[in-house]
Amino acid sequence: MANLLWLQGGACSGNTMSFLNAEEPSACDLVTDFGINVLWHPSLGLELGENLQKMLRALTSGQLPLDIFVFEGTVVNAPNGTGEWNRFAGRPMRDWVKDLSKAANFVVAIGDCATWGGIPATAPNPSESQGLQFLKRDQGGFLGKDYKSKAGLPVINVPGCPAHPDWITQIVVAVATGRAGDLALDEFQRPKTFFTSFTQTGCTRNMHFAYKVSATEFGQRKGCLFYDLGCRGPMTHSPCNRILWNRQSSKTRAGMPCMGCTEPEFPFFDLAPGTVFKTQTVMGVPKDMPAGVDKTGYVKLTAAAKAASPRWAEEDIFVV
Numbered sequence: 001m002a003n004l005l006w007l008q009g010g011a012c013s014g015n016t017m018s019f020l021n022a023e024e025p026s027a028c029d030l031v032t033d034f035g036i037n038v039l040w041h042p043s044l045g046l047e048l049g050e051n052l053q054k055m056l057r058a059l060t061s062g063q064l065p066l067d068i069f070v071f072e073g074t075v076v077n078a079p080n081g082t083g084e085w086n087r088f089a090g091r092p093m094r095d096w097v098k099d100l101s102k103a104a105n106f107v108v109a110i111g112d113c114a115t116w117g118g119i120p121a122t123a124p125n126p127s128e129s130q131g132l133q134f135l136k137r138d139q140g141g142f143l144g145k146d147y148k149s150k151a152g153l154p155v156i157n158v159p160g161c162p163a164h165p166d167w168i169t170q171i172v173v174a175v176a177t178g179r180a181g182d183l184a185l186d187e188f189q190r191p192k193t194f195f196t197s198f199t200q201t202g203c204t205r206n207m208h209f210a211y212k213v214s215a216t217e218f219g220q221r222k223g224c225l226f227y228d229l230g231c232r233g234p235m236t237h238s239p240c241n242r243i244l245w246n247r248q249s250s251k252t253r254a255g256m257p258c259m260g261c262t263e264p265e266f267p268f269f270d271l272a273p274g275t276v277f278k279t280q281t282v283m284g285v286p287k288d289m290p291a292g293v294d295k296t297g298y299v300k301l302t303a304a305a306k307a308a309s310p311r312w313a314e315e316d317i318f319v320v
């Protein structure tokens, strides 16, 4: 039996909604099949008021073992580093996070806000938000770069806005069943099993990408969203086209650009007007290249690809 506590800081509850929609395994499976004891969760917890405070104090003192501490949302430090803007169970949430992270065997950050600050940490960051162990690309965050949980691991980051339901539950199960040591983490402490391939891996528009045939509107069933609509699929590490959403589809399959939400810089360009859903270019060449491609190679490749583009690439090949 592994005790799990889930708390929420500066958050929209999107990752909670995602978690509750998980299928493989589901949130119920965690309890019935994998021996996870959900001590408290913002949408599921029964304790309130003094009872909740008592339980949290028992966890921070070690009287009640804390196997997995899951945090969703940013650590809010405003105003002036006090955290008073986000009070919970009688004190600033940041103080609970500090104490619970010391007591936990494993700490899992779910979603962009908890991993690297996400949208709340976008400049000018009025809530003084931080991720647990990163602020954007910079390691450190609220807990500091040297932080390790009692089991000797740094915070396990499962990013996304929100994270896919099954990324969440599969990582929680791996940790709860003693397989955390098998989780290889990348430089941003993301499990490599999910965050090594790209959103583009498995995208149904790869042929259009290869022939430089562009989609010009959301929802079009032909064309690639990279050239005009700002798709970040070729440089975003996510399995969104391998582990489909609702077992059905993905943003790019539905004709919506990937916004790169699993990367620490999300939201890119601090959401400056004109930067969202629009490929940023200099002299017609995208500012952000597909991973591993340089600008000269890109120009040569796309010129040849466009010239070789077959007529079918301009047609809707998904019509039956």
Ligand code: SF4
Pocket (backbone or CB within 6 Å): 199, 200, 201, 203, 204, 205, 206, 207, 209, 223, 224, 225, 226, 231, 232, 233, 234, 252, 257, 258
């Ligand atoms: S739509 Fe995006 S993910 Fe799909 S092929 Fe084009 S750039 Fe890649």
Ligand code: SF4
Pocket (backbone or CB within 6 Å): 160, 161, 199, 236, 237, 238, 240, 250, 251, 252, 257, 258, 259, 260, 261, 262
């Ligand atoms: S497709 Fe891109 S923006 Fe959408 S969830 Fe996946 S990584 Fe995030």
